[in-house]
Amino acid sequence: MCEFRFENITSCNNITDIMNPLSKLLLSFLLITTVGTVACKCKKLPPKENIVINPNEMNVAVQQQIKNLLEDVTDSIVQLSDSTTLNYYQVLQHIYAKNDYAPIWSNKEKWQPQVPALLRYIDQAALQGLFKNDYSFTKIMQLKNRLDADSVQRTNAVLWANADLLISDALATILKDLKQGRLVPDSISYKKDTSTYTSFFLINFNKIIAGSPVDTVLAYVQPQLADYKLLKNSIKQFVDSMDTKSYTFLNYPYKDSLAFLQQFKKRMAEANMPIATPTDSTALANTVKKYQQLKGLTVDGKIGNAVVKQLNLTDAYKFKTLAVTLDKYKMLPEKLPTKYIWVNLPSYNLKVWDTDTLVFESKVICGKPTTPTPLLNSAITDIIIYPTWTVPTSIITKDMLPGLKRNPNYLARKGMYLLNNKGERINPENINWSKYTKGIPYLIQQGSGDDNALGVIKFNFSNPFSVYLHDTNQRYLFKNGMRSLSHGCVRVQEWQKLANYIVRNDSMLLPKGDTLRYNTDSISNWIAAKQKHRIDVKNKIPLFIKYFSCENLKGSLKFYDDIYGEDKKLIQKYFANK
Template sequence: MSCATTPSMHIYRLKYPLLFGIPICFMVLVSCKTKTKKGDQIAGTPQELQEKTTSLIQNRISGIIAGEGQLNDTTIAFNQPRISKLIYEKRSFEPIWCNKEKWLPAGDSLFFFIESSQLFGLFPEDYHVKQLKAIRTKFFHDSLSKGDRKDAGFWSDADMMLTDAFIQVIKDIKLGRLPQDSITLRKDSVLSDDFYLRQFDALQRSGITGLVQSLEPQHKGYHLLKAGIKKFIDSADYKEFTMVPFGEKDLASFNRSLQKRLYEGGFIAFDSVRADSAQLATAVKEFQKKKGITVDGRAGEGTLRMLNVNDREKFIRIAISMDKYKMLPEKMPSKYIWVNVSANYLELVLGDTIKLGSKVICGKAKTRTPVLTSNITELITYPQWVPPPSIVSKEILPAVKRNPGYLARKGFSLVDSKGNEVDPYSVDWSRYKKTIPYRIVQGSGDANALGIMKFVFSNKYSVYLHDTNQRYLFANAMRSLSHGCVRVQEWEKLTYYILRNDSLNAGSGGYTKMDSVKKWLQKKQKKSIAVRNKIPVYIRYITCEGRDGSILFYDDVYAEDKMLREKYFSAK
């Protein structure tokens, strides 16, 4: 097969500026003992070329410099030098992707996959695309095999780069590029040498696309996101927009930057004349309306985060989000509750079907809802609320110091270690700075911050799902408002499903009937209901999702993706 490119060979050819705008640096190593003269690399026949290519691969692979990922006598920087060396040793150093002046079908397919790897949330420059393309171009221009096609150095370089790229693609598709952490639930977070060797065999059976698809996460959210990438890339705008700094003290300078950015986005019609505050507010409202965030005309922190995200950065957000799905178990439970903190949305999932969707209110940037995995074990009707120490020290204690009547106004009781209620006016609050020797309890009732239903699951953060006494807040577009717990709009439907699931799977055990719960709610009684068939809860932070072939982007309100981008995708 020749190296000429034909449309049928492509999965999808695309050009995306961020891929080639950053130069790839290589260290040139020189070794007097192993350096091969250029003339020694030129072959007279296809068979001789094959032999010289094999010899060069053996010499260069054997000369890997420990820990550097560099090969003697070459400028190639390997990502996976140890695995590459192992694979070539198993094959007696024969080339894998080419044979006697021709690319093998697998070599062509892998190169075209690399070119279009953005469709899988990958970055072609991570897989030697620029260097491979340069070599393929040389071969294309030497269609009569009188020059570069006879050079075993080019063929050995290309073969080794494709091998290294293949290994890296496998790793990035299977595990992603983010580090495994305490909530990662995969059992195969480290891939064995044997695993990589098996993928070369699988490649022959399935082809590169089939192999990659077999390694991808099965989570529906991942595939919905992936399905929107082509449309996103086709419509992406690569313009560099003016950054509007948050916290700029010079108001005039801030307004100039804001006006310029709004003008670049088509939200205000002029940039040459300074806009007044009313004109800026109108333009900001247009931007907010388009982005689906709270329309108030104020360029606050959340609005500026959205203004400062361009399509180059959005693609990196897509890649990060796809990698977060790779940190989930390979097989999800048959039923589970999924909370996306960034979207402020909850889903009750049964198989691949969403049985219930609900708006939720998650934590503010200063009081984040944690990422966690647990199981619903208990429901509580008309619960009491005991604020955690963090809320007591940061909010309640300062308020009580100003006015001890704050507790009664908010429905709180002050209780000592023996369970006796204490008059807050009898306490010398000036003695306490962070902790207090009392419990603060908000009693059951319609005014309770937890509302009338609490969903309990074990976790070290003292957070839970619950109803709320501020249900009007669900109408807000921006709902990152809580102290860390998750307020659920459709708490009643969620309660019904959990109890129904218990009744259907009761066996010989008992279960609580929904009619009983309704009576307790009518009578405003506090009751604890054990959930016998525990339902898993996954709370995650994913800033973009696929829907109907498009991608929706949410505010990175915790700046988590910003941190991940700077730490693990800084070269993009």
């Protein structure tokens, strides 16, 4: 309710007694104008009560209440009588208008049969990688309990209308979160895309209203990819044993060392490893060593990235990682190609899929955190046997230019050479390297051979980052657990299997009457003879390089190291307060 007061004139019993007629007229005009202006700016809340004695008249009253709420939109917000706002009011306007604003989830003071299943689904939202508080669950249950338990409250059409709209808003939000995820920008969200209001929201509302099982309808809108389904199958076991305690999150690296130390002390106490005097470096180091030993980390007593990562890797954080990963699947094409190559960076793994069958998999080495492998969709276009390596500008500037400044013979020692813009070799000793800081007007190449950084084979694909799949001259690195070691390209351990699969695929799909100039034997022979060859792939194999930090591995939920901190950024942006 709005009020208008003159705070400083209350000392006069009757101010108009001391005013002349003109002043009285001006005061009246100011009062009328100001009160009118204030009233216009006040938002009128919907009524809190509309008592309907006859249950047979309840639907009409609820229908009118819903219509009034959805039609009276101020500042793009629909507000219920308790100031609760609806997230998907535009979608609800569309859906309810199609049904003449009639209630969806109740009929004459009784709940429709779909409501218990829908509320149970929301209550168990964690099994879908969702957070039930995103769907007004507590508010809905409070309203439902009031309507179920109190015969007087049951006569209030406002409560029935509020409950109906909140349940619909929750369903619309869940539909979008299951179909599109929560990582997409608003500009392309189903929430803003009016073309989806009928083709997606209304059609799925109608399925549930018509009696289709809630679980079935909501399962169908999600990705149908095998790995997505497997990952979801892992959730229940994890959630059932999940530690739901709230722990202190450590931001690292830090700016304020004293504040970080206090946070660290608190977090170690939560881990049942209290530090009595955190300013005592010996006591601090000894406690850190005990923790490192307990968690299988390098025991050095230092508070580094590994220790902080382990402390932050709580069950609640793992669940958020799971939620992020599920949403990444929703950003993939609805249907993947019949045949494709899948590289998952956090697992250091490559898989080749053919008609839902895993043909083979391989260990890979990917980019270091300072030179991360880019995420992309592309396709293998050609294969180079015994490739030369043209060093990218970024590597020249960062790694090679300092070496050339120290010693012009730096390239020769690495089996590399310098080329001018005509492709002619030039002597590095004739160049004044000190004048270059950000790049050089030359190419640096490494000739083909067993010592070449690319190994004996390279798989090219279109991309703006100058990266590719390839063999390596450091094959011993595949035995490492942590394999983020390259400058951005992906090194493939099973490169021969990959080459043979691509060549066989070309052979199988060869049009009748055509011939190929290569086969799997050709590749083996060329490599044995150390001959350079280029193979144009006729049937390009799609390639996906992705970043999925967890998966169902042999029936169990497996979490991988967030090597580039990508998931940490997404969690902080979208799920920080969950």
